[in-house]
Amino acid sequence: MSFLELKDVTLKFGGVTAVDNLSFSVEEGEVFAIVGPNGAGKSTVFNLISRFYDPHNGSIKFDGHDLLKSKPSGVAAFGVARTFQNIELFDQATVLENLLVGRHRHRQSNFLTELFFTPSVKKQEVQNRHMVEEIIDFLDLQAYREKRIAGLPYGVRKVVEVARALATDPKLLLLDEPASGLSVEETTDMRWWIDDIRRQMGITVLMVEHDMGLVSGVSDRVLAMADGAKLALGTPVEVQSDPAVIEAYLGHVA
Numbered sequence: 001m002s003f004l005e006l007k008d009v010t011l012k013f014g015g016v017t018a019v020d021n022l023s024f025s026v027e028e029g030e031v032f033a034i035v036g037p038n039g040a041g042k043s044t045v046f047n048l049i050s051r052f053y054d055p056h057n058g059s060i061k062f063d064g065h066d067l068l069k070s071k072p073s074g075v076a077a078f079g080v081a082r083t084f085q086n087i088e089l090f091d092q093a094t095v096l097e098n099l100l101v102g103r104h105r106h107r108q109s110n111f112l113t114e115l116f117f118t119p120s121v122k123k124q125e126v127q128n129r130h131m132v133e134e135i136i137d138f139l140d141l142q143a144y145r146e147k148r149i150a151g152l153p154y155g156v157r158k159v160v161e162v163a164r165a166l167a168t169d170p171k172l173l174l175l176d177e178p179a180s181g182l183s184v185e186e187t188t189d190m191r192w193w194i195d196d197i198r199r200q201m202g203i204t205v206l207m208v209e210h211d212m213g214l215v216s217g218v219s220d221r222v223l224a225m226a227d228g229a230k231l232a233l234g235t236p237v238e239v240q241s242d243p244a245v246i247e248a249y250l251g252h253v254a
């Protein structure tokens with residue numbers, strides 16, 4: 001069985017079929033990209049995996065779990081974390097505080113143990129800090145750790161969003177347009193972060209991205225979508241030279 005498996009998934013919004021009988025699977029350890037013109041259904045696929053929406057048909061399995069039978073909150077507990085197209089951080093909190101919030105799913109304490117700051121709570125707090133500091137070092141965010149999000153440049157906030165998702169200790173990282181709004185240099189940096197996350201942290205990455213340079217540079221496989229359905233699936237070179245993909249993009253540009 002594949003690490004992540006979507007089978008015959010369909011979701012309609014009224015008369016619009018946002019995802020149309022879509023099947024694909026992602027293997028453990030790969031970087032897998034979803035591309036396609038605006039409105040192709042890419043974000044909806046992310047929202048289905050995150051259990052933000054329920055499909056009308058089909059199945060979604062991750063790491064041996066039937067995601068559709070779990071509570072939406074259970075997805076994070078299975079080890080799925082995501083970033084958002086419009087960065088979702090606490091603006092008035094520092095980088096460090098935002099990352100500590102990301103550790104929340106690992107808290108095993110309750111109100112009383114926290115009230116009395118028992119040894120187990122203290123130990124957990126130390127472990128959380130340690131892990132968060134490692135992520136700050138890993139993504140080179142030391143200079144910003146005590147800075148509030150609101151005052152940070154956009155490119156740094158994008159990296160903090162990735163850091164916050166990593167703080168949940170995921171097995172699968174969903175990156176929603178990691179390069180959107182970034183300069184050419186920042187996009188190159190993002191490419192190396194994604195590569196390091198896969199190679200050094202061993203985390204599987206599924207991303208939606210429009211920047212074909214980033215997609216080709218970092219992805220093992222690419223799924224091209226149009227009108228909610230699969231147009232092509234293969235290596236970046238295979239997908240970029242697929243006639244159906246070329247037509248969908250040219251049709252979109254025209």
Ligand SMILES: Nc1ncnc2c1ncn2[C@@H]1O[C@H](COP(=O)(O)OP(=O)(O)OP(=O)(O)O)[C@@H](O)[C@H]1O
Pocket residue numbers: 013016017018036037038039040041042043044045
């Ligand atoms: N909540 C919603 N209600 C109604 N229609 C929706 C909703 N979400 C998405 N859609 C529609 O579903 C289709 C797929 O949208 P989706 O956002 O998944 O595309 P996308 O490929 O992510 O596009 P983009 O690249 O612009 O982000 C579009 O026609 C969109 O208008």
